[in-house]
Amino acid sequence: MTQPVRPPPDDPHLVRIRGLTTVLNGKVIFDALDMDIPRGRITAIMGPSGTGKTTLLKHITGQMRADAGEIRVDGEDVSRLSREQLYKLREGIGYLFQNSALLTDFDVFENVAFPLRQHTKLPEVLIRNLVLLKLQAVGLRGAARLMPNELSGGMARRVALARAIVFDPMLILYDEPFVGLDPVALNQVLKLIRTLNQTLGITSVLVAHELEAVKQVADHVFLIANGKVVAQGDPKTIANDGSAWTRQFFGGEADGPVPFQYPAGDYAQALGFAGASK
Amino acid sequence: MNMREPQRHNVVSQSLAQIGASGLFLLTLLAAIPRSMRYFRETVRQLWFVGAMSLTIIMVCGLFVGMVLMLQLYHVLSIFGGTSASGMVVALSVYRELGPVVTALLFAGRAGTAVTAEIGLMRATDQIDAMEMMAVDPIAYVATPRFLAGLIAMPLLCCVFCAMAVFGGHLVGVTWLGIDNGTFWSNMTAVVDVRTDIVNGVLLKSLAFGAVVSLIAVFQGFTTPPTSEGVAYATTRTVVASSIAILALDFVLTAFLM
Numbered sequence: 001m002t003q004p005v006r007p008p009p010d011d012p013h014l015v016r017i018r019g020l021t022t023v024l025n026g027k028v029i030f031d032a033l034d035m036d037i038p039r040g041r042i043t044a045i046m047g048p049s050g051t052g053k054t055t056l057l058k059h060i061t062g063q064m065r066a067d068a069g070e071i072r073v074d075g076e077d078v079s080r081l082s083r084e085q086l087y088k089l090r091e092g093i094g095y096l097f098q099n100s101a102l103l104t105d106f107d108v109f110e111n112v113a114f115p116l117r118q119h120t121k122l123p124e125v126l127i128r129n130l131v132l133l134k135l136q137a138v139g140l141r142g143a144a145r146l147m148p149n150e151l152s153g154g155m156a157r158r159v160a161l162a163r164a165i166v167f168d169p170m171l172i173l174y175d176e177p178f179v180g181l182d183p184v185a186l187n188q189v190l191k192l193i194r195t196l197n198q199t200l201g202i203t204s205v206l207v208a209h210e211l212e213a214v215k216q217v218a219d220h221v222f223l224i225a226n227g228k229v230v231a232q233g234d235p236k237t238i239a240n241d242g243s244a245w246t247r248q249f250f251g252g253e254a255d256g257p258v259p260f261q262y263p264a265g266d267y268a269q270a271l272g273f274a275g276a277s278k
Numbered sequence: 279m280n281m282r283e284p285q286r287h288n289v290v291s292q293s294l295a296q297i298g299a300s301g302l303f304l305l306t307l308l309a310a311i312p313r314s315m316r317y318f319r320e321t322v323r324q325l326w327f328v329g330a331m332s333l334t335i336i337m338v339c340g341l342f343v344g345m346v347l348m349l350q351l352y353h354v355l356s357i358f359g360g361t362s363a364s365g366m367v368v369a370l371s372v373y374r375e376l377g378p379v380v381t382a383l384l385f386a387g388r389a390g391t392a393v394t395a396e397i398g399l400m401r402a403t404d405q406i407d408a409m410e411m412m413a414v415d416p417i418a419y420v421a422t423p424r425f426l427a428g429l430i431a432m433p434l435l436c437c438v439f440c441a442m443a444v445f446g447g448h449l450v451g452v453t454w455l456g457i458d459n460g461t462f463w464s465n466m467t468a469v470v471d472v473r474t475d476i477v478n479g480v481l482l483k484s485l486a487f488g489a490v491v492s493l494i495a496v497f498q499g500f501t502t503p504p505t506s507e508g509v510a511y512a513t514t515r516t517v518v519a520s521s522i523a524i525l526a527l528d529f530v531l532t533a534f535l536m
Contacts, residue, residue, distance in 0.1 A: 061411060087413035095411040101404035115412045118419075163412075 011075065014039040014171055014203045015060055020069035022055065029055055031227030032069070042197050042204040044218035044235060046211070047225050048249060048258045053207040054098075056224070057173045060205070061093060062086045074170060091119060094164030094172035094202075098179060100156040102148040102163075108135070109144040112163045119167075134162040138192060154185025161192060165200070172196070174206035178213045190217050211239065211250055223249060225258055300497045306417055307425050307496070313415060314422035321423040328389035328424070328492075329431030333438065335388055336381060340439035343376060344368060344446025352455050361455075365462035366469045368447035373470065374479040377440040379528050382487035384439075385432055386520035390495035393424050394516040397499025398509035406500075421500060425492045432488025433481050440480055478535040486527060491520045 015037035022029040029052040037043045045053050058064040059071055062078045071078045076089055102111050112131045116122060122130075135141040138158040148156060157177065164172055177189055194217050197204050208214050214221060215235045223231040223238065223245060230245040231238060239250035248256030264270070314321070351364040397420060400406050409416045444466075451457040470476070495516050502512035 063407065063410060083415075087415075090411055090413040093411070095408070097404045097408060099404055101408035103405055103408070104400075104403070115414075118412065118414050 012038055014074055015205070016070075016072045017059075018070045020056075020059065020071065021067050022052065022059070022064075023067050024055075028227050030066070030069075033224070033228055035222060035229055037203065037205055038220065039203050040197070040201050041219040042193065042206065042217055044214045044221045045205065045207045046209065046214065046221055046223050046249070049209075051224050052227070053224065054175055057095070057175055057205070057207060060173065061090060061095060091115075091167055092170045094167070094169040096157065096160050096164050096172065096174045096177055098176040100148075100153075100160040102151075102156055102160060104148050106148075107144070108140065108146050108148070108151070108159050111148070111159060112166055115163065115166055130166065131162075134166050135159075137165070137196075138162045139188065152185075153180050154182065154188065157181070157185075157189060158192065161189075161196075165196060165202070168200060169202060171203045171205070174204065174208075176207055176209070178208055178210045186213065193217050211235070225249070230257075299501070300493060303497045303500070304493055307422055307493070310415065310418040310422045311426070313418040314426070317419050317423055320419060321426050324423045324427035325431060328385075328393065328427050329434060332385060332388045332431070332435055335384055336435045336439050337442050339380065339384055340377075340442030341446040341449075343380060343439075344372065344443030344448075345450045347371060347376070347443070348447040348450040348455075352451060352457075361457060362461045363465055364457065365447060365451055366465040368451070369444055369466045369470055370475065372440050372443040372447075373475040375528070375532075377443065377480055378436050378483035378487055379524060381436040381439040381484060382432065382491055382524045383521060385428075385435060385488070386491045386495075386517055386524070389428065389431070390491050390516045390520055391513045393428075393492070393495040394499040394502070394513050395509055397421070397424075397496065398502040398504075398512050401500070401502060402504040402506070402509060421496045425489075425496050428492025428495070429485065429488045432491070433484045436480050436484035474535075482535070483528065483531055486531060487524050490523045490527060494520050494523065 013036040015035075017033060017035040020030045020033040020035075033056075035056075045056060047053055055064060059066055060073060060078070062081065065079055073089060074092070076085070078086070078089070081089060102108075103114060106114065109131055112134055113127050116127050116130060120127075132141055132144070135144055138161055140155060140158055140162065143151065143155060143159070148159075151159065174193065177193070178186055181189060190213060193204060193206070196202050206214075206218065218235045221232060221235045221238050222229050225245055231241055231243055233241065239246055244257050247253065248258060254260045347368050348364060351367050352361055355361045355364050355367075397406075400420065406416045406420065409419060448462060452459050452462050498512040498516045498519075502508045
């Protein structure tokens, strides 16, 4: 049975999830899911499409409330926080959206400066220097005055990354950071995630499908399916743990524990051959 | 049994649910006004977009409404030999009804749709969620400034519309059709009452229409499904719902203010 946890401040796990249960439109997304995400490490969450990986990130940030269970981020029970407390917690969390989610009215510089302008009264000179530091870190200082529609997909994601780290967060969540990137941009993003983790000590959680990329960057992998963690471990060895789940997911098998077909009625009947099949 | 019955019932219940949800959304907007004061510059920026950028269409339409109204009235009143009253009738029609109503309809088409489409696209591209994640309240930063901007812009645009309509009436009546300039202005100033026609007609009505159009536009933008089809439907709904609301509210206000 899952027990609620109250970790001490020096808890080695930044995020603790216990008994997370979520039902969306009658479909069980999480069924008493337990997960511990270690501080200062890079954790990858993998799983077939539709298993709720992005939903899990939204639970961690308090954007979505669970039907049952407990999620603690740095000791705080996310579901019990008031709006103000939740916003305070989010100031310490960076979130990289799948489509970058840059503010289209602002140029690159203003996008990165946006959180600083909203939450601090720093002088303009300091804001400028901080923004340029972060843009330099992602290699886009020269693109400061470009508008979001002038950026490639890889550049937009790096700008979003600069914006996500502008407050030096304790936790950064990456939602599908490798999708749609060419090999050069992919390597740049991989290098950035690793560098940010090592130099700033940021705890990183990334949702991804690309095992090769995950092997290069992650310290730990969770494989979720059917609402639970079905496998976890070192990204270099998890594919060989012998379970049916890992064999299907990492081997790319069409059918297995996760069925290829979405649940449906009788096929012959749907085609109007019900009588003929007898 | 009539198969359309459940569908009609569904449409009615959906409409009532939308009205209820928009009422709750209005309360959220009003509650966010103190928080949105820190985004005062954003309100000014929106005032520019929904107000100043709508000036051209409001001025041109006001001018032509005044001109055509004078032309029609002149021909009808000339049958009874009352053409000297046409300036006065133009002014009363514009101040009491046409000014606020036509300005609001134009405002819904020009600014309301732009606000809905902008917020809808912000939702579709995760910009609203990104603000939430950056601990910036999207109601206070996005919704309330646009609502307040609409509320402030509508009475000002209505005043511009009325001035242009009277100018259009003067242009046709005095310059083209030969009505005496002194008669045109003196009849108008003798009959137009500041409280009944300007305050109740122009200002109060346009303030109410501005609130309704802005609420509908912002609400539709925030509640649209984050798809291109969803944004298209929401934009259409803004125009349809605003137009019906303006005309219905006009009847109610006129009945109370007469």
